[in-house]
Amino acid sequence: MKKHIELLGILHIVYHSMGLIGALTVLVFVGGGGLISCNELAIAITTAVALSISSIILIFSLPGVIGGIGLLLMKKWGRILTLVMGFLALPGIPFGTALGIYTIWALMNDETIRLFKQTAQERDSGGVS
Numbered sequence: 001m002k003k004h005i006e007l008l009g010i011l012h013i014v015y016h017s018m019g020l021i022g023a024l025t026v027l028v029f030v031g032g033g034g035l036i037s038c039n040e041l042a043i044a045i046t047t048a049v050a051l052s053i054s055s056i057i058l059i060f061s062l063p064g065v066i067g068g069i070g071l072l073l074m075k076k077w078g079r080i081l082t083l084v085m086g087f088l089a090l091p092g093i094p095f096g097t098a099l100g101i102y103t104i105w106a107l108m109n110d111e112t113i114r115l116f117k118q119t120a121q122e123r124d125s126g127g128v129s
Helices: 002-037 040-072 076-089 095-107 110-124
Strands: none
Touching (some): 002 040, 002 095, 002 110, 076 095, 076 110
16 A cells, blocks of 8 residues: 555646646746736736636645655555545546545555554654654
């Protein structure tokens, strides 16, 4: 299961990083569109729209990247956060759905739960994980 956890961490980092890139793209192109027009009203509107859309995308993408990193570090909070992000990814047909199903399968597995408990106990007892 450890290989599945590592792969899942990488997949979440990559999948949600694409969202971060999308947020930056929206910010640059939508916000820049208003600047090109040289119209104060257009600049104000496109800036507000770009910031709103980018913020929403950022709110949904950043926790996925953080959760993926937490999984790679075998942190208990990383498992929980990634599991939540997996459920939220389900409506994103086709890639989000596949990632969500794989996330739920891998992280709800009894062996995975034991692995995270064991890793947490080793950390608490001062053992190397």
